[in-house]
Amino acid sequence: MEEEAAHDVAAHGASGGIQIHPMDQFIVRPLFGGDEIHWYTPTNVTLWMALTVLAIALLLVFGTRGRNVVPSRGQSVAELAYGFVYKMVEDVTGKEGLKYFPYIMTLFMFIVTANMLGLIPAAFTVTSHIAVTAVLALAVFFTVTILGFVKNGTGFLSLFWVASAPLALRPVLAIIELISYFIRPVSHSIRLAGNLMAGHAVMKVFAGFAAAAAIAPFSILAITAIYGLELLVAFIQAYIFTILTCVYLKDALHPHH
């Protein structure tokens, strides 16, 4: 009995050397203790969203306080972000889409900043949660759909009626188009949350392996490589989310194929 208990402890101690809890980092916890999470409870979500807002304000407001014709470094970055999104909106949706530029800029800045802040060790990544990305995607979906009907009336439905296809094929295509239209918010949100969750979980797994001395060097190398990749992913996913928003907006403004 005693031997068995000791053996048990030893076995668990050995496996305890590699304690991998890749999903722990995504747990939503109240900031000031307590177990209940009400809708108003300040949680780590609150903290990291506040930091996101703060970082954006720091970059876009504090960074541009000089209003210099020859920009400082901070102002250059802010102008770069502005120009990047502005050009994206203009290129994809055309001139009439520029009216919605502040909304799209809000989306892009929120996602890219939250993604980047999430890469700080021990940080909480708000954009890795499907609840967050689903709200973003659904907001885009409903806005774009309503806008489409307001701007084009029933003409918006021509989005599903592929006029360039043979007549016999059109009903089939219409069904496919309709399904793909309603799948949009799903793919739109899961793409972002899934990418970030997977990347952060993989890093955590490799970090767990680092506890074993034999594979620690490889583990650390792998974390370094994946961290670089995640930096890229953090930006690219924000870019993809934003450009897809622009594409959906273009569909709403110009539904004709």
Added chain:
Amino acid sequence: MEETDAEMSPADTAGRTGVVENHDVGALPSDVDVHTETLAHEEEAAGMPQLNLETFPNQIFWLVIALVAIYLILSRIALPRIAAVLAERNGTITNDIAAAEELKLRASEAEEAYKQALADARSEAQKISADTRAEIQADLDEAIAAADADIAEKTAESQRRIGEIRDQAAADVEVVAKDVAQAIVEAFGQDADDAAVNGAVDAEMGSRTA
């Protein structure tokens, strides 16, 4: 019995020997004890925290607040400011380019004027140098003519004086010759006829000078 065992600490479990007869039942509490802490973790992170619906209202609430805050910051402060800066920069660049064009134009005008002035100055200088040369030449000719005249005058004067001196000398020689001839004739004891002596001397000198 098992319930109370489960509450006990790992040290108690390890220190306990043969209290429980059944192996399987005995192993269970010790397992639970050792794992109490890890289990607490695993329970929390069981599955995906993303799918824990209890946290959804909280996340959505704070997300909406964050988005509204970002939207207000961007639309009220950041975007107009950046747009103004960019517009100002574009304006400045356009103005600077226009100013540069104008300056370039003026520079080429200035260059034209400079070249013109240079050409004028050069021709002026050539004219002045030609004039000066002609003037100097005229002065020189005049001076040469004056000097020639002077020289001719002085030469004539000199020749005149030489002629005078020569004439004087000839006259003096004649007088001396006449006197000498008179004296020589008197010395021979003869009465010297002035007229004859003078005539002889004149004849002699005339034949010499001829």
